[in-house]
Amino acid sequence: MEAIREAIRIERLSKTFSNGRKALDEIDLRVEPGEMVALIGASGSGKSTLLRHIAGFTASDAQPSQIAILGRPIQQNGRIVREVRSIRRDIGFVFQQFNLVNRLSVESNVLIGALARLPLWRRLSGRFPAAERALSMAALNEVGIGDHARERAANLSGGQQQRAALARALVQRARIVLADEPIASLDPESSRRVMEMLRTLNVEHQLTVLVSLHQVDIAMQYCPRTVALRRGKVVYDGPSAALSPALLKKLYGDDARELLEEANAGAIDLADSNANGGDTSAPAQDTESTSTRYAFALNPAHSN
Numbered sequence: 529m530e531a532i533r534e535a536i537r538i539e540r541l542s543k544t545f546s547n548g549r550k551a552l553d554e555i556d557l558r559v560e561p562g563e564m565v566a567l568i569g570a571s572g573s574g575k576s577t578l579l580r581h582i583a584g585f586t587a588s589d590a591q592p593s594q595i596a597i598l599g600r601p602i603q604q605n606g607r608i609v610r611e612v613r614s615i616r617r618d619i620g621f622v623f624q625q626f627n628l629v630n631r632l633s634v635e636s637n638v639l640i641g642a643l644a645r646l647p648l649w650r651r652l653s654g655r656f657p658a659a660e661r662a663l664s665m666a667a668l669n670e671v672g673i674g675d676h677a678r679e680r681a682a683n684l685s686g687g688q689q690q691r692a693a694l695a696r697a698l699v700q701r702a703r704i705v706l707a708d709e710p711i712a713s714l715d716p717e718s719s720r721r722v723m724e725m726l727r728t729l730n731v732e733h734q735l736t737v738l739v740s741l742h743q744v745d746i747a748m749q750y751c752p753r754t755v756a757l758r759r760g761k762v763v764y765d766g767p768s769a770a771l772s773p774a775l776l777k778k779l780y781g782d783d784a785r786e787l788l789e790e791a792n793a794g795a796i797d798l799a800d801s802n803a804n805g806g807d808t809s810a811p812a813q814d815t816e817s818t819s820t821r822y823a824f825a826l827n828p829a830h831s832n
């Protein structure tokens with residue numbers, strides 16, 4: 529009988545950029561199918577670099593190492609495997625900088641997720657089977673933006689675009705979602721919705737989720753497990769609930785402040801823009817959740 533395979537398995541992964549910067553330093557990591565894991569760390573700690581390696585966008589140093597997706601290596605010893613595209617079909621991506629095709633409709637953007645699964649003649653015909661269109665509409669409804677299916681992607685708010693990216697992962701029938709700071713550019717209410725959607729994909733669609741976050745409080749709220757990076761090394765891998773400010777200080781030293789301050793900085797920016805009348809195109813702000821997050825990040829009493 530076959531052993532149950534990890535969704536993501538990383539062994540001894542290191543990455544040194546050509547400028548000599550060691551962005552990843554002997555990373556070992558296993559994520560089981562169905563987990564929802566936060567990847568936290570101050571800027572420059574290696575979160576994006578790690579996610580790009582997992583997706584097979586970047587090759588590691590040429591030393592003995594491996595990344596396997598659901599049991600299939602995507603890169604080994606500094607080489608990306610030839611079948612990378614086929615392995616990538618299992619992975620849906622959400623990035624901080626929204627990665628929809630602006631001039632296409634929301635629906636078309638989501639249908640792009642189906643492309644990899646369709647036979648070549650279907651892709652060349654330029655028309656999607658009715659079943660794919662139905663799946664796409666169902667996914668858009670599920671993430672709460674079905675009403676916007678015919679609009680150009682460029683017209684959506686940031687949070688709606690992120691939810692469209694999640695709908696695309698559903699239509700792709702991805703097994704794993706890698707999300708690189710998906711809420712970094714969003715207001716608190718949009719952030720909450722995107723995180724709730726990620727949780728729905730995890731709980732109801734059994735997708736494995738690895739999401740990098742700047743805000744420790746969000747990791748604690750949504751992800752049972754947190755992996756913390758510092759200077760390319762895993763400095764913590766365990767229950768998010770155990771991440772008290774004291775532990776963060778121990779792990780990060782002065783960087784802990786930066787981690788907590790970043791979450792607050794967003795809230796302060798938001799308050800400023802509200803005071804100036806705000807951005808009229810932005811969805812309604814949820815001031816209550818702003819202040820809750822603000823307090824949470826600052827107040828050690830909230831952690832056990």
Ligand SMILES: Nc1ncnc2c1ncn2[C@@H]1O[C@H](COP(=O)(O)OP(=O)(O)O)[C@@H](O)[C@H]1O
Pocket residue numbers: 545546547549550551569570571572573574575576577578
């Ligand atoms: N293409 C690159 N060339 C050189 N250095 C890079 C490159 N990409 C990232 N780095 C460096 O690697 C480190 C990790 O970066 P990154 O993965 O973007 O961190 P994070 O996503 O946690 O902010 C940083 O020191 C960054 O400057």
Ligand SMILES: [Mg+2]
Pocket residue numbers: 575576577708709
């Ligand atoms: Mg990054």
